[in-house]
Amino acid sequence: MGMTMTEKILARGAGRDSVRPGDLVLAKVDFAMGHDLTIPPAGKIMREQMGAEKIWDPERVAVTQDHFQPAKDAASATLGRLTREFSRDMGIKWYFEVGQGGICHTVLPENGLVLPGELVVGADSHSCTYGALNNFATGIGSTDLACVFALGELWFRVPETLKFVYHNRLKEWVEAKDLILYVIGQIGVDGARSKAMEHTGEALRHIDMEARLTMTNMAIEAGAKNGIMEFDEVTRQYLDGRAKRAYTPVSSDPDAEYEKVFEFDAEKVELGVARPMSPDNYSPLSEVAGTKLDQVFIGSCTNSRITDLRRAAAVLDGHKVAPGVRLIITPSSHQVAIQAEKEGLIGIFLASGAAWTTATCGACLGGHMGVLGEGEVCLSTTNRNFPGRMGHPKALVYLSNPAVAAASAVTGVITHPKEVLNKMPAGIA
């Protein structure tokens, strides 16, 4: 019997010829990540409780200062300091200081640190993002990360794999975000609980790497262990000039076993949102159009890479943010911000009346720079909208793609982007 990509990567990590779903394995980790909320506890557990003095391989660890940094208060400054000191003491090679990195899940791919065929763990639930680059990547806790730091290996239960096949192509205006929100709406927030989501099909061949990262990013919103995609020309081109190590792509065997295969016609997927208060609360845009907004947030590891900002800027160009609404735009990395500056996007944002911030997780997790108050309504390009995620438990958050967010900021209500812009310019769509 053949194996899926996920099974092959776990088998290699465990030093075995094959594994089956349900097997518990001890596997070697190729790359690990932590940030300002998860490094302080991981460092403390590793040194004070596990008694380890150094980490297994400082060249295979990245640390970002992204969640509550630049420090939002004195306590966050302490977490930032502990993160900085641990990274320095351990000689971590890929440490990204405030102003030089940004959100972990954008920083690692753009620096070519997470590669095809690899086993990657991150002490953050959205670490599943990296799977678009044909690797096994999953979110872990701080004790897990301490174990990886001490030993270079970790226990895993080999997941069953669910296969998602997307036939045909996405329609005009419909983005990868709409597709993944639709899929989560179909299967639910626990629809892939502890399982692998393997995405494949024609629709994926026509979307770029950043759009693919948006899809694997949200695997956790269906409860999945990981999201993974095939290696193709798009993957190879993205990694050319970026990859920091040699890599070996992996593919699923033709006779690999799937727990279930879901087939979707991508052409039939409509522009949509997730309504409050759950990412699986999918609704076609037409059903919520006109909903009045207090805040629009374009940011996060889900939808604030350069292609996302280009689409937002194309919609906002020449327009103003509606009175009574605030638009907050947070690039997902420093490199994204530099590129946005080069392309003149920041000027468009500022002229529209948007607040442009430094790269940080910020408002997405109700941290800072855009926390919602009681009863406020927000349209956000982020990944989850459970009660209290972006601030007050009674704030209402809708999730959408960046073009919808930008158009809605211009009108002040949830709006289809074609009402603000006739057609997405070629090369941006």
Next chain:
Amino acid sequence: MTLPKVIRGRAWKFGANIDTDQIIPAKYAIYSLDEKELGKHAMEGVPGKEGWSAGVAQGDILVAGSNFGCGSSREIAPVAIRGAGIALVIADSYARIFFRNAINMGYPILQSPQAAEGVDEGDELEVDLEEGIVRNFTKGDEYRSEAFPKFMNELLHMGGLVPWVRKRLEERRRVATARG
């Protein structure tokens, strides 16, 4: 720290898909290294449960629906629940990172759809952790829980991943010394 054989306590009932932002809102992540402070805010994000932890007696039991602990990877979710005084969590099912984190901490959790269905808030429970049996004294019922894979059970009973890593580090050091 090894697990007690029997836990007795009063049940606190929660629904399905309770995510980590409800278990411990992200703003309290600044207290990542302070279990007691986290405990004061446990479950505070669940609408209508503000101030919940003040009513918890040490040793009480939290009973929840399916997919408990979905959302973030933050380990402070089970830490906050433990900090509030909850001795054991029983759920219909768990989101995977919460599940890992609890096992890694050596914090007892049980998966029991029967208990999640049958238990009401305030019921007096006695849980035999070795047998995986939940007795409901208030209702006179008994519920079974699902057995965990052997390795996870071992981790849980030895006190979590910390002692396990210590043991492996010692083994490695011994091998390194023997090789000179």
